[in-house]
Amino acid sequence: MSKKRKTYSPTEKAKIVLEVLREESTLNEIATNYGVSPQLIRRWKVEFIENMPAVFDKKKTEIEEIKKEHSVEKADLIYTYLLRNVPITHVNQVWGIDYSVMPPLVKTRF
Numbered sequence: 099m100s101k102k103r104k105t106y107s108p109t110e111k112a113k114i115v116l117e118v119l120r121e122e123s124t125l126n127e128i129a130t131n132y133g134v135s136p137q138l139i140r141r142w143k144v145e146f147i148e149n150m151p152a153v154f155d156k157k158k159t160e161i162e163e164i165k166k167e168h169s170v171e172k173a174d175l176i177y178t179y180l181l182r183n184v185p186i187t188h189v190n191q192v193w194g195i196d197y198s199v200m201p202p203l204v205k206t207r208f
Contacts, residue, residue: 115146
């Protein structure tokens with residue numbers, strides 16, 4: 099029977115890493131208290147320290163906000179000129195042209 103891996107939430111990881119960074123107790127003591135291997139805690143600590151500048155990077159958060167706004171606008175967009183009153187919900191849904199909105203190109207003499 100295989101043993102299930104324990105997954106840790108980001109808040110649990112942050113709590114453990116902050117405790118390591120406070121240096122009130124050794125890494126091995128913290129590892130035994132939480133039941134986590136010291137190597138795993140070291141990896142979390144390195145990852146935490148590498149990603150710390152992202153917390154203060156305002157450009158990245160602004161870009162993410164713009165992407166969210168754009169995705170909301172894109173989701174609300176309905177193409178009224180194609181198949182009137184039918185929202186286009188997925189790719190390749192419409193293969194033809196709705197000629198009802200196009201003006202006549204050539205006048206016939208008949």
